[in-house]
Amino acid sequence: MKKLMQISLAGILALSFSTAVYASSDDPMEKAAEYRHDVFEVLAWHFGKMGAMIKGKVEFDKDDFATRANYVAALSAMPWEGFVEGSQGDSDSKAEIWTDKETFDNGAKMLQEKVAALVKAAESAEKVDDVKPAFMDTAKLCKGCHKKFKKD
């Protein structure tokens, strides 16, 4: 029974997930780089939609903003395990991520703190000005870290 379950599970995982995970590469370093990139893409999707409300391009919806802030909080914990030593390759990552790991790790920690503050502001917000400072604070941190650690 145990063996049957394992075979069945292997089949399920193969059918359900292998295509997605191994779509571009079987190389663990490339997979790690893809993974962290995908996390940032999803994070950027939500942060971008929050930014549109901040900029007044889209009407401020406090529930939608708070939902996305919580998504960003969950996502902000995820990318770091993808920054595996040796996985720079031709990704957008600069070598400084690994040569100045202390600063990088500190930035990662600060992001999670800034986003926690953004969630807190979002969950009690009534109008866009209530979330603007915490949003700007997070955006500035993103910019600073990207300048130091991301190509382009």
Added chain:
Amino acid sequence: MKKLMQISLAGILALSFSTAVYASSDDPMEKAAEYRHDVFEVLAWHFGKMGAMIKGKVEFDKDDFATRANYVAALSAMPWEGFVEGSQGDSDSKAEIWTDKETFDNGAKMLQEKVAALVKAAESAEKVDDVKPAFMDTAKLCKGCHKKFKKD
């Protein structure tokens, strides 16, 4: 001051996020398809690592398993907004997503319920057998929905 903040924010967002979000396309339909795909890739990364523990390929680590279960729970709420009407394009999505929207939406809801049960099991688990049934239950649902709604 308000204008200055808006200009500065626009700059920050442009520098920090536009590259990521608009990397492949400016077309809103393609962007939606990329977004949902990226969410599933990130979800598959974590579900795959949980699966490796379930299969015994990696030693069961209850904290790591529970952390990833929580990530999967957060992620399982995210992809659906990317299934915009008209965004099938050449993505992995089958037309049935939009022609049988009720079944699809029900699957999305069920996934979030199964994953909530998986989180609950994971947070009180001492050994891998404590999480296996909830994991298998989730994996089976993934497989069923992919068969009906995903190409390949």
